[in-house]
Amino acid sequence: MQFLSYLISGLGLGSVYAIMALGYSMVYGIAKMLNFAHGDIIMVGAYVAFFAISGAGMPPAVAILLSVLVCTVLGVVIERLAYKPLREASSLAVLITAIGVSYFLENGALILWGADSKFFPSNIFPQGGITLGSLTISWLTIITIAACCIIMILLMLFVGRTNTGRAMRACSEDKGAATLMGINVNMIISLTFAIGSGLAAIAAVLLGATYPSISPTMGAMPGIKAFTAAVLGGIGSIPGAFVGGLLLGVIENLSKAYISQQLSDAIVFGVLIVILLIKPAGLLGRKVSEKV
Amino acid sequence: MKDLLKRNKNAAVSYSIVIVLFIVLSIMSGAGLLGRKYTALLVPVCCYIVAAIGLNMNVGISGELNLGQAGFMSLGAFTAVIVAGALNFHGVTAPALVMLICIVCGTVVAGFLGWLMSIPVLKLEGDYLAIVTLAFGQIIVNIINNIYLGIDENGLHFSFVNNTIQMQEDGNLLISGPMGATGVNTVSTFTAGFILVMISLIIVYHLMNSRNGRAIMACRDNRIAASTVGINAVAEKTLAFVVSAALGGAAGALYGMNYSSFAATKFDFNLSILILVYVVLGGLGNMTGTIIATTLLVVLPEVLRFLSIYRMLIYAIVLIVIMIVTNNQAIRLRLKNLRMKNGGRGKGKEVSGNG
Numbered sequence: 228m229q230f231l232s233y234l235i236s237g238l239g240l241g242s243v244y245a246i247m248a249l250g251y252s253m254v255y256g257i258a259k260m261l262n263f264a265h266g267d268i269i270m271v272g273a274y275v276a277f278f279a280i281s282g283a284g285m286p287p288a289v290a291i292l293l294s295v296l297v298c299t300v301l302g303v304v305i306e307r308l309a310y311k312p313l314r315e316a317s318s319l320a321v322l323i324t325a326i327g328v329s330y331f332l333e334n335g336a337l338i339l340w341g342a343d344s345k346f347f348p349s350n351i352f353p354q355g356g357i358t359l360g361s362l363t364i365s366w367l368t369i370i371t372i373a374a375c376c377i378i379m380i381l382l383m384l385f386v387g388r389t390n391t392g393r394a395m396r397a398c399s400e401d402k403g404a405a406t407l408m409g410i411n412v413n414m415i416i417s418l419t420f421a422i423g424s425g426l427a428a429i430a431a432v433l434l435g436a437t438y439p440s441i442s443p444t445m446g447a448m449p450g451i452k453a454f455t456a457a458v459l460g461g462i463g464s465i466p467g468a469f470v471g472g473l474l475l476g477v478i479e480n481l482s483k484a485y486i487s488q489q490l491s492d493a494i495v496f497g498v499l500i501v502i503l504l505i506k507p508a509g510l511l512g513r514k515v516s517e518k519v
Numbered sequence: 520m521k522d523l524l525k526r527n528k529n530a531a532v533s534y535s536i537v538i539v540l541f542i543v544l545s546i547m548s549g550a551g552l553l554g555r556k557y558t559a560l561l562v563p564v565c566c567y568i569v570a571a572i573g574l575n576m577n578v579g580i581s582g583e584l585n586l587g588q589a590g591f592m593s594l595g596a597f598t599a600v601i602v603a604g605a606l607n608f609h610g611v612t613a614p615a616l617v618m619l620i621c622i623v624c625g626t627v628v629a630g631f632l633g634w635l636m637s638i639p640v641l642k643l644e645g646d647y648l649a650i651v652t653l654a655f656g657q658i659i660v661n662i663i664n665n666i667y668l669g670i671d672e673n674g675l676h677f678s679f680v681n682n683t684i685q686m687q688e689d690g691n692l693l694i695s696g697p698m699g700a701t702g703v704n705t706v707s708t709f710t711a712g713f714i715l716v717m718i719s720l721i722i723v724y725h726l727m728n729s730r731n732g733r734a735i736m737a738c739r740d741n742r743i744a745a746s747t748v749g750i751n752a753v754a755e756k757t758l759a760f761v762v763s764a765a766l767g768g769a770a771g772a773l774y775g776m777n778y779s780s781f782a783a784t785k786f787d788f789n790l791s792i793l794i795l796v797y798v799v800l801g802g803l804g805n806m807t808g809t810i811i812a813t814t815l816l817v818v819l820p821e822v823l824r825f826l827s828i829y830r831m832l833i834y835a836i837v838l839i840v841i842m843i844v845t846n847n848q849a850i851r852l853r854l855k856n857l858r859m860k861n862g863g864r865g866k867g868k869e870v871s872g873n874g
Binding site: 261312316330458493507509 | 578639647654789799803828829834836848
């Protein structure tokens with residue numbers, strides 16, 4: 228029973244990672260860049276939701292919508308100003324620019340909101356939970372897992388079934404050919420950043436409700452974990468990010484519970500290395516062999 | 520022949536910049552012209568330069584993204600602390616000797632672990648390789664953060680996770696978990712840093728101009744083509760990876776001996792990223808650029824101190840603007856045209872500079 232309860236809370240944590248990893252993975256799939264500022268967008272989303280609820284007294288649903296809106300706009304603006312001028316540059320140059328954006332967001336938040344951590348209102352979701360025998364599952368965990376599954380299914384349908392989704396897949400295959408087919412590549416990239424940043428805001432609220440202390444540097448570690456989850460599942464793949472996120476959360480929670488609280492990060496990254504050695508392109512990633 | 524001359528010229532420029540900087544800064548600090556805060560930066564700058572030169576070996580020359588250089592630095596730093604503690608316990612205190620032994624040990628340990636890591640790491644490619652280096656960096660720091668290590672007359676004692684080391688009364692606690700290294704004798708000097716920078720430059724330039732160096736660059740440019748002419752790509756990339764790790768360890772050892780106490784979290788992901796920023800801004804494969812970029816970027820936050828809380832914000836904006844200006848095709852083209860108008864000799868310069 229104890230094991231089952233750790234497993235389920237691990238799935239809850241994993242769902243948060245998965246939502247972040249979905250955003251990370253989509254941006255990577257289309258723009259072929261590692262967006263290291265993704266974690267800091269999560270931080271901004273958490274602060275916006277915090278001020279909307281605790282400061283302005285908005286109902287949680289409105290606050291979440293506002294947070295999604297702010298992050299979406301922020302993501303698109305960042306892409307326009309910082310990443311678009313580097314569309315033709317090497318991926319390393321874009322990576323460093325993303326790091327610059329990450330510094331900018333962190334220090335901007337530090338100036339605006341101060342260094343001390345704030346207490347995120349955890350009562351925005353229903354308290355208590357379902358009791359099955361001796362096992363209690365909190366509503367927060369259930370909502371997180373459900374939200375993650377719904378987002379994953381909607382994204383799969385969007386990318387797989389709609390015209391815009393088809394255009395996205397075309398862009399990720401070959402931008403030049405996509406342009407020739409009449410696809411507005413810049414619009415698609417902006418849209419991808421909008422979706423990724425919007426997902427980051429949802430992840431921010433769920434993360435804030437799980438770990439209620441928020442600070443300007445709160446995004447750094449979840450950002451690395453999301454990147455890890457995306458790579459674990461095969462970066463660029465939507466179901467891969469989902470599976471990678473869940474797996475990462477479960478491993479982290481179980482190793483915290485059974486092996487060592489302090490060494491859990493080492494164990495998580497150790498498992499990542501082992502999995503990548505067995506499946507060098509991630510769990511669900513495609514191995515692209517180079518043509519000579 | 521012309522090519523050889525050009526390469527020797529590159530190396531000569533690097534050496535002379537380092538020597539001139541060293542002499543000028545030594546005189547200035549000797550005469551008290553440098554303020555206290557800039558004097559305190561002299562040794563760290565040398566550490567960052569050595570680590571960045573090492574990373575440039577991997578990212579620029581070998582072409583593999585490494586996000587875990589700080590992990591190797593932490594290996595070097597904590598090895599140095601342990602060795603210095605052991606030497607101190609057995610009565611060896613001559614600063615130069617301690618310094619030398621510590622740096623050598625740090626280099627060897629980091630190089631050896633780098634070699635062990637390169638076996639799994641180099642089986643992967645691109646971003647998957649990058650994340651495994653990131654993972655190794657995190658693992659190293661996470662483990663060191665939980666080590667308690669002390670020394671007494673029976674030798675070294677260490678323990679994980681809890682601080683229950685059984686030691687004799689004369690024992691010294693060297694590493695105490697999340698508190699990191701404590702009670703280190705600070706023996707690092709600017710001269711030692713300068714010598715280390717020169718040695719790493721000599722190693723890297725020597726390697727770059729050797730048969731192995733050319734093979735490494737051939738693998739970077741086209742791995743398949745290099746393999747078809749009989750180059751063992753994995754062996755060459757391993758060499759670059761190990762040299763990079765070893766230089767990271769040397770830099771870490773110097774860094775560790777510069778502070779009386781420091782925590783393992785000092786060497787987190789942010790430090791790896793910071794060193795990567797120095798390398799990319801300085802230019803991939805361009806050691807002179809790396810030295811200049813590192814020096815400027817370490818000094819910049821101090822210069823911007825008058826901006827008080829806006830300091831790091833401005834730093835971030837400067838970083839983004841520099842990246843866009845130096846990498847945007849349209850802006851580069853315009854700069855190039857401008858330079859050709861004002862003199863006509865700019866074109867040759869543009870070709871030789873590694874962007």
